[in-house]
Amino acid sequence: MNDISDYIHGELIKIPFNLYNLITNYIESNNNTKVAFVGGYLRDLLISKYHKKSFSKPLDIDLVIEGSSIALAKFIKKNIVNVDLCLIKEFNLYNTVEININDYKIDIASARKEIYSAPGLNPTVTNSNIEEDLQRRDFTINSIAFEVSTKKIYDLYGGISDIKNKQLNLLHNNSISDDPSRLIRCAKYASRLGFNISNNSLKQSQRTVRQWPWKISETDQKMIFPPALGIRTRMELAEIYKHDNLNNVISIIHKWEIISILNKNIKVDKRFLRGLNWIKKLNGNYMLYLLKDAEDLETACRRFLVNNGEIKILEDYSNIKKILKTNQKKFMHYSPSSWTEFIEKRNLNDETVKLLICDGVPYWRNLFKWLFIYQSIKSTKDGETLKKEGWEPGKEMGKEIKRLRYLEIDKLNRN
Secondary structure (H helix, E strand, C coil): CHHHHHHHHHHHCCCHHHHHHHHHHHHHHCCCCCEEEECHHHHHHHHHHHHCCCCCCCCEEEEEECCCHHHHHHHHHHHCCCCCCEEEEEEHHHCEEEEEECCEEEEEEECEEEECCCCCCCCEEEECCHHHHHHCCCEHHHCCEEECCCCCEECCCCHHHHHHCCEECECCCCHHHHCCCHHHHHHHHHHHHCCEECHHHHHHHHHHHHCCCEECCCCCCEECCCHHHHHHHHHHHHHHHHHCCHHHHHHHHHHCCCHHHCCCCCCCCHHHHHHHHHHHHCCCCHHHHHHCCCCCHHHHHHHCCCCHHHHHHHHHHHHHHHHHHHCHHHHCCCCHHHHHHHHHCCCCCHHHHHHHHHHCCCCHHHHHHHHHCHHHCCCCCCHHHHHHCCCCCCHHHHHHHHHHHHHHHHHHHHC
């Protein structure tokens, strides 16, 4: 693998801030402590080599150290030069550190071994070495490491071969049961990289989803709400929403027949995907859009840690959707002010209105106009002006301000 090692080394030394040499200096001054580059940046370098695919500058760089992650982070911060910002965040639970250097994020983890007692639970962690640290990772393509001091490549699971073949292989038979949110990550890689999931990995994914609610290993108790699953899944979806194509990812999850990891009632068709696209255009809450038609809304919300405010949005969405569908003739002749009153007297959240628009309910255009036009229109006279005209502050003045506002809103129909 000398040619691969030379290629990776040649690319790593190009990382800004003299980072590679700083790591080398740390290793030499700390009894040749082993430090390795791992994860997505290394994977993307190899994809670039074999498939001539270009990536933007690395948003994230992952390092693993057989020793103290915080010691390496502090060394880097102390010795780095010509940077505007260098911040360190410690995460004691997993002995990891995040360094933010200008626009770069560097994650440093102390090599560890993880044991999961049940799906979706946080693992038990013990200190380990680079080889065992690679065993805890999700896919073979992410379990490749490049040790800095020896320039040795660790490829214990055939990750380089899978990169060449554009294939996604889970690392071991319990990968999904250890962390079911890896299903979302797998679809993300399939969408982003154009890789295909292997048959064995797909079968493992489908089997694990079918077994939900998962059993806690020590007992026969069913665990509907694994405490870590909701957090991890929402974090994965947030990253996809920000950096990837959420429509593609959801379509892939549906194609793989594992959509129930999110909501078994999702009907992935053109209408649904169009609405999902609109949620992003409207800067709406995509998680609520994915859960909006859940048969058991309470269970779905508890499973994904949906807060009380979000639950009210979903409940209002469901109620208004029924009203609009069952009274279509009534709304046919509604004026802009009537729509404004209909929405505002129910104190609907903007997110509720966005869900209704994206769902394509009857008269969604009127809701759209309220969201972006009607609600921002004000009365031609405020309270101070009316006082000067002889109005007494109180209920009647409020009615007059509303009447004047509605007149302005209804002018839109005549313009």
